[in-house]
Amino acid sequence: MQSGERRTTLADVAAEAGVSVALASIVIRGAAGAGAATRERVLEVAQRLGYQPDSRARLLRSVRTRLLGVVFDVRHPFHTDLLTGLYDAAGAVGYELTLSAVTPRRDERTAIGGLLQDRCEALILFSPRSRTADLAALAARLPVVAMMRTVRQRAVDVVRTDDTRGSELAVDHLVDLGHRRIVHIDGGALPGAAERRRGYQDAMRRHDLGDLIRVIPGGSGEDDGARAAERLLPDPPTAVTVFNDLSATGLLDVLRGHGHPVPGGGGQRFHGGVSVVGYDDSSFSRLAHINLTTVAQDVAALAAGAVRRAVARIEGTDVEHREVVIEPRLIIRGTSGPAVPG
């Protein structure tokens, strides 16, 4: 079908337009230094011949690739949201993105390796699971921005949400509603879990509720939340903050199954029973069925921060702080309501 014919090169365009390749290059790139008439003619020929620049050759020759490598995980819905913001932010400063996915059978190492061969100028890693030492080694080769986690290594930049603050927002909200017995369902050693736990503890103490601090082991899955709920059932608190949304739905489901009031569907607000606040604002938490009060990360700010930081490192700009910390915000939906006495 498209077998024989060699694809159109810049040389073809130049020949057809009767100019040198270099001049044609200038026109195609939109660079200065070509006459208006020439410009028009070359463009017309390129159009007519269906010319497409060859990024490999272009990138090979250019000193700068203006390419940002991004590693994301297909299992994390939030990562694709972030991708949207990243394309916006990168485009705004004239950079391109090359994507490399982590899947259940394609690990982070492989994903990073691919980008290294593509000669990206910097790497932006979503929730990287690599060891700090590996990240440090990588950062010795090119600028590395780790997102959604902390990295205690001076060579690696970090852009993340203030998770401690996120949990505080959740607790403050519940205290405002009159809750005192507030339990935290933990995320163990998962990224962000320590910060979220600490935010809960800090806020409880700040509200003089230090004596009521109670942390139940949990995790990132629905099962983890369900198990935590079982442990809560004998002596349920009036409110719960959960490590993430998925765990929160598991918890909600068990509470509901045991006759505890459930979140109001259809946007209704919840009254009485156990209030639940999740974390992440995962897409499903918006569903009328779930309607979960949760803590949201600021996607646009995270993306913009990461690109700004990557570009600063590439272009050698001095940066103030190694960590860029973005403020979270509370999304109040149906699973949190006033505490009822008794």
Next chain:
Amino acid sequence: MQSGERRTTLADVAAEAGVSVALASIVIRGAAGAGAATRERVLEVAQRLGYQPDSRARLLRSVRTRLLGVVFDVRHPFHTDLLTGLYDAAGAVGYELTLSAVTPRRDERTAIGGLLQDRCEALILFSPRSRTADLAALAARLPVVAMMRTVRQRAVDVVRTDDTRGSELAVDHLVDLGHRRIVHIDGGALPGAAERRRGYQDAMRRHDLGDLIRVIPGGSGEDDGARAAERLLPDPPTAVTVFNDLSATGLLDVLRGHGHPVPGGGGQRFHGGVSVVGYDDSSFSRLAHINLTTVAQDVAALAAGAVRRAVARIEGTDVEHREVVIEPRLIIRGTSGPAVPG
């Protein structure tokens, strides 16, 4: 930090190992034609110098890039599932993937343009929204595989699920459970909607239920399902097949809000009331809170089919049919149960 030092090239490795660049290339590529001792030495040097091949130069020189371009939409969770399968399938036949995302502010045209410059050998498009004419023009340049939609154009290959069959599976299941008054909530002009509608109608007629065929306008969102539910309330059927899972949850929520029995949480099976079957097996449909009976697409088969077809076109193998149609399967969860008389 990583400023001054030029990165290690194959020439550096060759010089250090005391061989020619050509020979070093052979070793690095793992090609035949190098002595065992040489091979070991070159590899050791490459390792020590932290050599990384430059994919741009490599691809530029090679006749074949063995690169498959993939366009996916960040808004569609199913697309990331498919990505996983595609990496597996491509890796198995020695091809690489280059990804290009469609986002709310990055259209399909742009996404495709990027891949064209990357000199992919074929394009795999997830649920492409481009007009048939544009796809045909593209297919004149390189092999194009459209997934999850039909394209009535001989130059474009298609790999999709048999959506008609999917709806039939749903109806068969409901009829098995004793349902007769089964309504279909439609997807209008959305991709796949016509097939799903037809499958519903065919199956109803096959079960001699042609007189009970009832199609309600719907859509792809939760709201669409909710609106459809409102229309159903005055005279509810015993079962519903819905265009997709999101719409189905919207519908379920309204039915529940009006006192109709709701799906059993925690994996319980549903008894009596309105049975609901969704479509897509979206990740949230697995949640205990939702626990939706639905029709699943076979991710692995779709991915394998797309890669096999792309590679066949690239390598000039003859193919039997232009369309590769994959069999869907029914996932029975909690929102479908026996019809109760009366």
Next chain:
DNA sequence: ATGAAAGCGCTAACAC
């Protein structure tokens, strides 16, 4: 088994 030379398609310096 190894090396020399050519060149993939393009951009960057430098001439004119």
Next chain:
DNA sequence: GTGTTAGCGCTTTCAT
């Protein structure tokens, strides 16, 4: 403004 000359880092003949 425009053309000429050199490569970018690699793979690929073709010698040896």
